[in-house]
Amino acid sequence: MAAERIVVVGAGFAGLECVKRLEKRLRHEIDRGDVEVVVVSPHDYMLYLPLLPQVAAGVITTQAVTVSLPRALKRAHRLPGTVVGVDLERSTCIVHKISGEEIELPYDRLVLAPGSVTRKFDIPGLDEHALGMKNLAEAAYLRDHVISQLELANASTDDEERAARLQFVVVGGGYAGTETAACLQLLTESALKRFPRLDPGLVRWTLVDIAPRLMPELGERLGEQALDLLRRRGIEIKLETGVQEVTDSAVTFTDGTTLPTRTLVWTAGVTSNPLVKNLDVELVRGRLKVGADFLLPGRSDVFSLGDCAAVPDLTQDDPDAICPPTAQHATRMAATCADNVVASLHGQALKQYKHHDLGLVVDLGGTQAVAHPLGLELTGATAQVVTRGYHVFALPLMRTRLRVIANWILHLFGGDEFIRIGFLSGRKGTVEDFEGADTYLSADQIRERARAS
Ligand SMILES: Cc1cc2nc3c(=O)[nH]c(=O)nc-3n(C[C@H](O)[C@H](O)[C@H](O)COP(=O)(O)OP(=O)(O)OC[C@H]3O[C@@H](n4cnc5c(N)ncnc54)[C@H](O)[C@@H]3O)c2cc1C
Incomplete structure (x- = not known):
């Protein structure tokens, strides 16, 4: 077994970016067998949720809004399953594999990023x-x-x-x-x-x-x-x-x-994944209480980020402000969180997460959209260009970007078959x-x- 095992729960916006960053920062340690990164996810893809309404509308196919984990991850070990519980005392995750088998997965560092569910x-x-x-x-x-x-x-x-x-x-x-x-x-x-x-x-x-x-x-x-x-x-x-x-x-x-x-x-609305609600630790507005360094209070081995975590929003004057549950924050948090996991392994100081919101884009279908990027207020076709450009930029892999663009073009010229x-x-x-x-x-x-x- 590797000397140190980092377990990442969830491969969404936060989890996938965090693992990619860990792979990059720890590549030599992983290759030497000093560190093992394990990502537990029930699916073999990361889902780009902001384009989900377009999947339902038939503008984009289901496969086009996914990022394949086998393609995106090179060094991390993938465990297909759901973490159904965490024993914080024994530093162990309980995993239901997709086969139905249950296993225990001990960790040295744990990153909780299982996102949210419908409220x-x-x-x-x-x-x-x-x-x-x-x-x-x-x-x-x-x-x-x-x-x-x-x-x-x-x-x-x-x-x-x-x-x-x-x-x-x-x-x-x-x-x-x-x-x-x-x-x-x-x-x-x-x-x-x-x-x-x-x-x-x-x-x-x-x-x-x-x-x-x-x-x-x-x-x-x-x-x-x-x-x-x-x-x-x-x-x-x-x-x-x-x-x-x-x-x-x-x-x-x-x-x-x-x-x-x-x-x-x-x-x-959404609420935290049931996994974090069952942990018996402090919650803030239904999300896991963490510091701006993503650590759970009183712990040096358990980090959490994304929709399931109440990460303080240091850009606000209100000391109780927490970051909203958005893909933008989840992705940005991932880099800082991964750096902090690495810093904790190396005995270095941890960083505080601080990110100014870049705004919101809303696709209303066809050529219509409203967008609020960097303080600008846009509507109509201009907003739609910005909205689609934003998504293309935010999609994690070039292949996924191309697939989404191709889907938009196909739908524009080929329409929909409206089949079930x-x-x-x-x-x-x-x-x-x-x-x-x-x-x-x-x-x-x-x-x-x-x-x-
Ligand atoms: C329809 C829709 C549109 C949206 N549009 C936008 C938008 O335009 N802009 C924006 O910023 N945000 C948008 N969001 C919000 C955004 O998608 C979320 O904030 C973002 O996905 C949060 O990232 P995350 O990594 O925390 O969670 P997720 O991306 O949801 O990832 C969580 C991952 O954990 C996995 N998982 C869950 N439970 C477990 C478990 N127990 N064990 C192991 N793995 C587990 C899940 O399968 C999933 O892969 C939208 C959301 C929806 C639903």
């Missing part, structure tokens, strides 16, 4: 009916579901059923929900030519949020412009409105109205199905196992 609320019917938009399977499933609603409505002889199947509701007016509603509305609009029996006036998208504004992080003016643009495209936007109940055939809102629908997409893969089997594939968390071990279960071993 749900205690709303009747939500667990049974809400569709998610947080991973590749959910995006592919949502696309199938939307196309199947068009097909079923087209085939229906019942006016009420047809109208309900053509109503689509997205909850969450952040960038994920807004992009999802905007991109999928374009999908249904252009699909209508293949469904001549459908009345275009019956196809309705509704975007709902409890907040008074869409995407507050964009600023008031750009948020208003995005709102106007979407309303002009026929998307109904209900602000200061929540969901009260969901059934198989309708959604009831907190303003008392009920909308007959078979589609509720739930993108109302065929996931539907008489019941909905819900957030619970795709992001279910029942395999994770609680802190008590881990203590119990440690006592028994």
Whole structure:
């Protein structure tokens, strides 16, 4: 066994960049066998989540938004599985391999980057009916579901059923929900030519949020412009409105109205991965409390970053400010975190993470976008060029960049076939199905196992 083992949990924005940096900084130690870097991930790819709405809309294929781990990583050892628990006392991860086998993986340094999951609320019917938009399977499933609603409505002889199947509701007016509603509305609009029996006036998208504004992080003016643009495209936007109940055939809102629908997409925020919630350590707003050096308080061997960690935002005057859960922060954090892991191995001082936000880009489909890069406020085609340029720049591998650009060009000239893969089997594939968390071990279960071993 190598003298020092670094285990990285998760290969998303934070995990992959961190491992790549560790490979670079520690290449001689790894080649000599002095250090081993192990990355545990249930998938063999890193997912570029900001382009997920375009996958659901059929603009980009599923494979094009992934970065292959075997291609991206040269020296790290890949363990295909999920870390279901961490015994901090014994410095050991408990891993469920994708084969179902469970193994223990001791570490000298641990980097926790398992990201976040969809945040749900205690709303009747939500667990049974809400569709998610947080991973590749959910995006592919949502696309199938939307196309199947068009097909079923087209085939229906019942006016009420047809109208309900053509109503689509997205909850969450952040960038994920807004992009999802905007991109999928374009999908249904252009699909209508293949469904001549459908009345275009019956196809309705509704975007709902409890907040008074869409995407507050964009600023008031750009948020208003995005709102106007979407309303002009026929998307109904209900602000200061929540969901009260969901059934198989309708959604009831907190303003008392009920909308007959078979589609509720739930993108109302994210919460930490269950792994970190079960650790029995201090959380800040549901995320792991860490210092600006990414270390857990009182520990010198456990680091955490990305969506699951409450990393202090040193660019703000407010001492309680934490970095927002964005890809931009996760990627930037990764380099500093990897450097700190290396510094901790070499007995050197750790760095503090400080990154000024570069702004936000929001793709509203076609030639429409809103962008807030480096303090500039952009809309329309200029914003779309900046938005797509930003994604191309941010994608980790040249091959992935080329694939995404090729997909955009193909879609522009070749359009969409609007075909389903065929996931539907008489019941909905819900957030619970795709992001279910029942395999994770609680802190008590881990203590119990440690006592028994
Ligand atoms: C639809 C959508 C659009 C978005 N658009 C933008 C945008 O435009 N700009 C922006 O900055 N941000 C955007 N985000 C947010 C951004 O994607 C996240 O902030 C970012 O992915 C966080 O990176 P991360 O590495 O912490 O988590 P992730 O990228 O989610 O990676 C976590 C990884 O850990 C793995 N994992 C999970 N649990 C375990 C476990 N127990 N054991 C091992 N591995 C595990 C997962 O499979 C995943 O590979 C968007 C998010 C969504 C959902």
